[in-house]
Amino acid sequence: MSDNRIRDVRILESKALVSPEDMASLVPVSDLAAETVMQGRSEIQKILRREDDRFLVVVGPCSIHDPEAAYEYAGRLVELREKYADRMAIVMRVYFEKPRTTVGWRGLIVDPGIDGTSDIGRGLRMAREILVRVNELGLPAGSEMLDPIVPQYTSDLVSWASIGARTTESQTHREMASGLSMPVGFKNATDGDVQIAVNAILSSRHSHSFIGITRSGTACIMQTLGNPDSHLILRGGRHGTNYDRESVTAAVNLLKKAGIRPSIIMDCSHGNSQKMPENQIGVLLETIRLRTDIENPIQPLCGCMIESFLETGCQPIAADPSDLKHGLSITDPCLGWDMTASALAEAYKLLGERHDPAKIVKQKAKA
Numbered sequence: 001m002s003d004n005r006i007r008d009v010r011i012l013e014s015k016a017l018v019s020p021e022d023m024a025s026l027v028p029v030s031d032l033a034a035e036t037v038m039q040g041r042s043e044i045q046k047i048l049r050r051e052d053d054r055f056l057v058v059v060g061p062c063s064i065h066d067p068e069a070a071y072e073y074a075g076r077l078v079e080l081r082e083k084y085a086d087r088m089a090i091v092m093r094v095y096f097e098k099p100r101t102t103v104g105w106r107g108l109i110v111d112p113g114i115d116g117t118s119d120i121g122r123g124l125r126m127a128r129e130i131l132v133r134v135n136e137l138g139l140p141a142g143s144e145m146l147d148p149i150v151p152q153y154t155s156d157l158v159s160w161a162s163i164g165a166r167t168t169e170s171q172t173h174r175e176m177a178s179g180l181s182m183p184v185g186f187k188n189a190t191d192g193d194v195q196i197a198v199n200a201i202l203s204s205r206h207s208h209s210f211i212g213i214t215r216s217g218t219a220c221i222m223q224t225l226g227n228p229d230s231h232l233i234l235r236g237g238r239h240g241t242n243y244d245r246e247s248v249t250a251a252v253n254l255l256k257k258a259g260i261r262p263s264i265i266m267d268c269s270h271g272n273s274q275k276m277p278e279n280q281i282g283v284l285l286e287t288i289r290l291r292t293d294i295e296n297p298i299q300p301l302c303g304c305m306i307e308s309f310l311e312t313g314c315q316p317i318a319a320d321p322s323d324l325k326h327g328l329s330i331t332d333p334c335l336g337w338d339m340t341a342s343a344l345a346e347a348y349k350l351l352g353e354r355h356d357p358a359k360i361v362k363q364k365a366k367a
Contacts, residue, residue, distance in 0.1 A: 015121075017120065017121055017124075017217075018121060018124075019215065019216050019217030020152035020153045020213070020215045020216075020217065021215040021216050021217070022217075023124060023125065023128060023153050024128075024153075024156070024215075026125060026128075027125055027128035027129050027132060028132075029132065029156055029157060030132065030136060032135070032136045032138075033131075033132050033135035033136050033157065034135075036135040036136070036137075036138055036139065036140055036159075037135055037140065037141075037156070037157060037158070037159055039140065040089075040091060040140025040141070040159030040160070041140075041159045041160075041181070041182050041183070043056075043089045043140070043159075044056060044089065044091070044140075044159060044160050044182070044183050044229075045183055045229050047089060047302050047303065048183055048229055048231055048263040048302055049229070049263075050263075050299065050302075052089070054086075054087055054088055054089050055087060055088050055089070055288065055291070055302070055303055055304075055347070055351055056088075056089050056091065056160075056265065056302055056303025056304070057088050057089070057090045057091065057303060057304055057306065057344065057347070058091045058092075058093050058142045058160060058265070058303065058304070058305045058306070059077065059090065059091075059092065059093055059305070059306040059308050059340065059344075060073065060077070060092045060093030060094060060095075060142075060306075060307075060308060060309075061073065061093060061095070061307070061308070061309045061329055061334060062093075062095065062269075062307045062309070062314075062329050062331045062332040062333075062334055063095045063096070063098050063107055063108070063329070063330070063331045063332075064094060064095060064096055064108050064127075064130060065105075065108055065114060065324075065330050066324070066326070066327075067126065067129070067130050068326075069309070069310060069326055069327045070094070070130055070134070071130075071133060071134075072310065072327065073092075073309060073310055073327070073337070074092055074133070074134045074137055074139055075137065076337060076341075077090065077092055077139060078137045078138055078139040080341065080344055081138070081139060082138075084344065084348045087348055087351040087352060088344070088347070088348060088351065089303075090139075090344075091139075091140045091141065091142045091159060091160055092134055092139050092140070092141050092142065093142055093143075093305065093306075093307070093308075094130065094131060094134060094141040094142065094143050094158075095107070095143055095144050096108045096109045096123070096127045096130075096143065096150075096154070097109055097110070097144055097145075097146035097147060097150065098146075098331055099146055099164050099166045099167065101166075105317060105330065105331070107123075107146075108123050108126060108127060109123035109124055109126075109127050109147075109150060110123060111123070112126050113321065114317060114321040114324075114330070115321065124150070124153045124154070127153070127154055128153065128154060128157065131154060131157035131158070132157060135157055140159035140160070141157060141158055141159060141160075142158065142159060142160035142161065142162070143158050143160075143161060143162075144161070144162045144163070144164055145161045145162070145163060145173070145176060145177070145180065145184070146164065146167065148172055148173070148176045148212070149212075149213060151176065151180060152212075152213060152215060155180060155181060155182070156181075158182055159182055160182055160183055160184075160185070161177070161180055161182055161183070161184045161185070162184070162185045162186075162187065162233060162305075163177055163184060163185070163186045163187065163200065164187055165187040165188065165189055165190045165235060165237075165270070166190065168186045168187055168188070168189060168196055168197050168200045169189065169196050169199075169200070171203075172210070173200075174200050174203040174204050174208075175203075175204075175208040175210045175224070176210075177200075177204040177227055177230055178203070178204045178205070178206065178207065178208045178224040178225070178226050178227050178230075179208070179222060179224030179225070179227070180227060182229075183227075183229035183230070183231065184204065184227055184229070184230045184231075185230070185231050185232065185233040185265050186200040186201055186204070186230060186231070186232060186233060187233040187234075187235045187267065188232070188233070188234055188235060188237065188242070188251075189237065190237055190238060190271075191237050191238050191239065192236065192237025192238065192239050192240070192242060192271065193237070194232070194234070194242070194250070194251050194254055195254060197232050197233070198232065198254050198255055198258050198260070199258075200230075201230045201231065201232060201255075201258075201260055202258055202259075202260065204226070204227050204230040205226045205227060205228060205230055205260075206226045207223065207224055207225060207226050208222075208223070208224050208226075209221055209222065209223045209224075210222055231263040231264065231265065231302070232251060232255060232262070232263065232264045232265070233264070233265045233266075233267050233305065234247070234248065234251060234264060234265075234266050234267060234272070235267035235269070235270040235271055235272060236267070236270055236271020236272035236273075236274075237271045238271065240271070241271060241272045241274070241283075242271070242272065243266050243268075243272050243283050243286060243287055244286075245290055245298070248264065248290060248298055248301065249298070251264060252264070252298065252300050255300075262300035263300055263302050264300050264301050264302060265302060265303045265304065265305060266283060266284075266287040266301065266303070266304045266305070267304075267305045268280035268281075268283035268284050268287075268304050268305060268306050268307075269305065269306065269307040269332065270332075275332070275333065276333075277307065277312060277313065277333045277334055277335045277336075278312075278335065278339065280306050280307065280308075280335050280343070281335070281339065281343045281346075283304070284304050284306060284343055284347055285343070285346060285347065285350060287301055287304055288301075288304075288347055288350045288351060289350065292350065292351065292353060306335060306340065306343075307329075307332055307333075307334045307335065308334050308335040308336070308337070308340040309327055309328065309329050309334040309335075309336070309337070310326070310327025310328070310336065310337050311325065311326075311327045311328040311329075311334075311336050311337075312333070312334065312335060312336030312339065313328065313329070313333045313334070313336075314328065314329040314330065314331065314332060314333040314334065315328045315329070315330060316330075317330050
């Protein structure tokens with residue numbers, strides 16, 4: 001006989017949640033969406049392995065809170081993906097979970113109503129619906145994996161995943177990443193420590209066994225193969241940026257010392273932008289300059305992440321969610337659409353300069 005004096009003492013309530021399999025039946029993956037997911041994963045894998053010379057750009061809202069604004073953004077972004085496809089592989093940032101230093105809104109999955117009701121079942125369904133719609137446009141999606149159970153509900157629609165700065169050191173997340181079906185990037189720690197992320201990459205590339213759930217929702221022992229496409233994300237830290245040549249070179253050397261072929265994605269936001277969204281443009285362009293430098297290119301720089309939405313900046317969460325301004329972030333400040341489009345146009349131009357023999361001759365003559 002169970003004794004309630006020693007069990008679930010601080011649990012207020014528990015509610016049944018539909019299984020991942022049943023959720024997938026409610027919101028199925030269409031053939032078009034599945035093709036986009038597979039194409040996106042293949043593109044990203046080849047870029048990280050340097051079998052594809054294009055530049056990866058993961059760009060989109062800090063977090064999704066309004067599906068209609070997300071669809072509007074995706075509709076605009078897919079046009080740039082097609083326009084710049086010969087030099088860039090554009091993936092939409094579609095984030096549904098937000099880690100909190102203390103408290104705050106935890107993302108669409110946990111609190112889809114932005115009202116504290118924590119209707120997670122509704123949030124999971126909304127997340128799948130958004131991912132299906134985005135992929136059906138021909139636009140692959142990238143997302144952060146935070147809760148270790150959530151990937152069973154969403155990962156079949158994700159082409160690229162990240163592990164955040166607060167969770168890179170977590171053994172649970174390293175194990176989870178070792179079994180994910182897509183390339184996974186680990187961010188350096190919030191204090192700027194890169195070695196923690198290198199350790200995470202090493203761990204995630206090995207097989208692990210851990211407790212998880214099956215697609216039917218049953219507790220099980222998961223055994224993974226390891227993820228050969230785990231890689232490093234440089235995001236700056238409390239003590240400054242790390243997108244300069246010296247910092248990137250140091251990160252490359254740490255990866256090589258660990259026996260890992262370096263592949264690095266530059267996070268243009270967070271510590272590298274010092275929380276100023278417009279600064280992301282400079283980080284993006286400098287990353288491309290380092291990658292395409294004629295005399296001393298840093299080839300492991302495979303791409304960038306950009307926080308971008310329809311409007312520049314962010315807004316506080318309103319007492320009435322209907323009062324929120326359309327297309328404006330409610331978490332980190334984002335770059336607005338016009339500046340995003342302009343920055344990507346400039347990035348495309350810079351990426352083409354290394355293919356311009358006349359410019360190469362001209363620069364060498366100056367030297």
